[in-house]
Amino acid sequence: MNDSTPTLSQPLPNDVAIVGGSGQIARLLTELLVADGVQVRSIIRHEKHSEAIRALGGEPVLCDIESASADELANAFGDAEAVVFAAGAGPGSGAPRKYTVDRDGSIKSAEAALLSGAMRFVQISFIGAGGPTPESGDEVFAAYWDAKREADQHLRAAALDWTIVNPGGLIDDPATGRGEVSVTGLERGVKTRRGDVAHLIRIALAHPGTIWRDLDLAEGDAPLSEAVDAALAAAPPVA
Numbered sequence: 645m646n647d648s649t650p651t652l653s654q655p656l657p658n659d660v661a662i663v664g665g666s667g668q669i670a671r672l673l674t675e676l677l678v679a680d681g682v683q684v685r686s687i688i689r690h691e692k693h694s695e696a697i698r699a700l701g702g703e704p705v706l707c708d709i710e711s712a713s714a715d716e717l718a719n720a721f722g723d724a725e726a727v728v729f730a731a732g733a734g735p736g737s738g739a740p741r742k743y744t745v746d747r748d749g750s751i752k753s754a755e756a757a758l759l760s761g762a763m764r765f766v767q768i769s770f771i772g773a774g775g776p777t778p779e780s781g782d783e784v785f786a787a788y789w790d791a792k793r794e795a796d797q798h799l800r801a802a803a804l805d806w807t808i809v810n811p812g813g814l815i816d817d818p819a820t821g822r823g824e825v826s827v828t829g830l831e832r833g834v835k836t837r838r839g840d841v842a843h844l845i846r847i848a849l850a851h852p853g854t855i856w857r858d859l860d861l862a863e864g865d866a867p868l869s870e871a872v873d874a875a876l877a878a879a880p881p882v883a
Contacts (some may be wrong), residue, residue, distance in 0.1 A: 648821035649676065650843055650869040652850045657764060660849065661724035663709060663717075663753050664731025665702065666693035669768060672819070672842035673728065674702040680846075687720055687731075690815055708743075709749040717756035720836040726764035726849055727757045739787035746788060750795035754802045764855075765804040766845050769796050771860050772813050772832045796858075805855045807848045811836035812862050824864030825871040827857050827879035834862035843868050856882045 660677055662670045665686025674684045678701035686702040687709070688694065694704035707720040709731060721727060731749050733741040750767060757765050765766050769792050777789040799806050812834035819839025825832065847868055848854040853876045864871065 648819050648839075648843070649679075650847055650867060652847065652869070654850045654852070656680050656682050656846070656850045657725035659683045659685065659722070659724045660726045660728060661687060661705075661721040661762065662702075662728045662730055663687045663749070664729065665697060665704070666690070667730050667732065667734075668816075669814075669838050669845075670728070670730040671696070671700060671842050671844055672839050673696075673730070674700045676842055676846050677849075678702060679712045685720070685722055685724055687717075692733075709752060710744050712751050712752075714755040714759060716832045716841055717752060718759035720758040721756060721762055724760065726766070727753060727762045728784045728845060728849075729753050729765070729767040733788075735783075739784050740785040742784065742791040747791035748796045751798050754799055754804060754806075756801070757804060761803050764849065765799065765802070765806045766848055767796065767806065767808050768841065768845075769808050769810050769858075771830055771834065771862075773810065774858075800856075807854045807856075808858045809844055809848065810858055810860045811841045812860075814838050814841070820863075821868055822863075822865055823868055823871055824862045824866065825868065825875040826860040828859075830860040830862050836861050836863060840841050840868065844872070847872055855871060 666688045684702040686697045689708045697704040705720045733745040773792045818835050
C-alpha cells in the first residue's frame with residue numbers, strides 16, 4: 645500500500661474474480677487487492693497476458709467470455725465470493741463486439757456469478773450510460789453506449805448484490821485516492837484517473853452501503869472513503 649490507498653473500515657472478500665483481467669483498471673485493481681491479501685482470479689482471453697497477471701500476484705484463468713457458456717464461466721470463477729466485470733471490447737473493435745463483449749459478456753458474467761454463488765458483483769460503466777444514446781453519427785460509439793446501458797439495466801434487475809462504478813473520461817495520471825463521488829449522478833465531461841477507479845472498486849467491495857447503488861466518480865479533493873460515505877449519507881434510500 646502507499647499513501648494514496650484508502651483505508652477500509654470493513655474486510656474485503658477473500659477471493660475475487662475479475663472479468664477482463666488484462667485491462668488497465670483490472671490490473672491496477674489486481675495489484676491493490678493482492679496487497680490486501682485477497683486471492684484474485686483474473687479471467688483473461690489470451691495466454692499472452694498470463695505472465696503479467698502472475699507478476700501482479702493474480703491467478704490467470706483462461707476463459708473467453710464471448711464463446712464460453714455461463715456454466716463454463718462459473719467454473720472459471722471457482723470459489724470467488726465477488727466478481728468485478730471490467731471487460732470491454734476496447735479501441736479498434738467494431739460495433740458487433742460492443743454487444744458481444746460489453747453487453748452480452750456482462751449479462752453472462754452475472755448469470756455465472758449466480759451459478760457459482762458469487763453474490764457480490766461490481767461493474768464498470770461510465771457517467772451518463774443510463775441516458776439516451778447521443779446522435780453522433782458514429783455507429784461504433786452508439787453501439788458501445790447502447791451495450792453499456794443494456795448491460796447496466798440487466799445487472800440492476802439481477803438477484804445479485806451489485807454496484808455499478810461510473811467514471812468520467814479516463815486518464816492515466818497516477819492515482820490520488822481522492823475524488824468526487826455521487827450516487828445521484830455527475831455531469832458528463834469530467835475526468836477520472838484509472839487508478840482511482842480501481843481504488844473506488846476496492847472500497848465498494850468492502851462497503852455494504854454501496855450495494856444496489858451507482859457510484860459516479862470524478863477527480864476531486866476528498867479522500868475516496870470519505871467521499872463515498874458522504875455520497876451515501878446524502879442519497880435517497882434504496883428502493
